[in-house]
């Protein structure tokens with residue numbers, strides 16, 4: 677199954693002064709700043725971050741607590757708007773879109789995987805998977821669910837409800853749901869944070885597989901150096917700035933970098949499993 681999208685319908689015009697996006701990059705942040713509050717209480721969550729993610733790549737985002745990881749993910753995914761700078765998704769500048777256009781773009785072109793799975797408990801696995809298509813008013817056929825459920829190794833579980841599944845199985849269903857609309861990019865917010873080590877390994881292998889075999893693009897926030905080592909590239913944030921960008925680092929290199937940034941043990945890393 678190829679995840680790579682067909683050329684999407686335009687959901688908003690790129691600002692005329694915007695330079696053309698690098699065609700290899702599916703997500704580009706340009707000088708993105710995000711502040712909260714004002715005056716003495718202003719928090720600079722992101723301070724001029726510029727970074728692009730190539731199509732068909734797997735990127736992990738790490739950094740100490742409060743360094744801006746979630747803010748980066750949320751602005752890149754169009755869930756939050758930068759205070760300044762621009763965010764391009766496949767050439768569309770998200771900062772120029774209305775709320776309605778942004779909602780449509782998220783439904784059609786972005787997949788999400790959360791730490792706590794976020795499946796609807798009353799729906800079967802199949803109906804959870806088809807929900808994004810239904811919300812977008814697109815055709816939602818059972819064979820579409822069957823195809824992605826098969827892809828994540830959950831082919832026999834279409835009629836199960838979340839309470840009847842293990843954490844790892846629920847996360848597989850959530851990944852199937854993220855893939856069903858063939859998104860430009862799948863964003864993961866600590867997707868293995870609630871899983872035991874063995875189950876996390878399976879889910880990370882699955883994410884690696886959808887990148888390598890299906891051409892998906894994955895961007896994942898994690899506190900876990902071992903999880904980050906599954907990525908092609910690890911970005912490190914500190915105090916709202918991008919301070920390191922490592923290609924294919926080992927678990928030890930990632931853990932060392934985190935120790936440098938935190939001045940101690942990697943926050944939330946638990947064990948290196």
Ligand SMILES: Nc1ncnc2c1ncn2[C@@H]1O[C@H](COP(=O)(O)OP(=O)(O)OP(=O)(O)O)[C@@H](O)[C@H]1O
Pocket residue numbers: 712713719720721739740741742743744745746747748
């Ligand atoms: N809605 C908000 N209002 C005010 N400050 C916020 C808000 N959201 C985030 N912040 C602040 O912005 C900074 C970056 O937060 P963010 O959640 O992006 O960090 P993080 O690296 O994801 O942290 P963690 O690893 O603890 O989840 C922090 O100082 C945080 O307190």
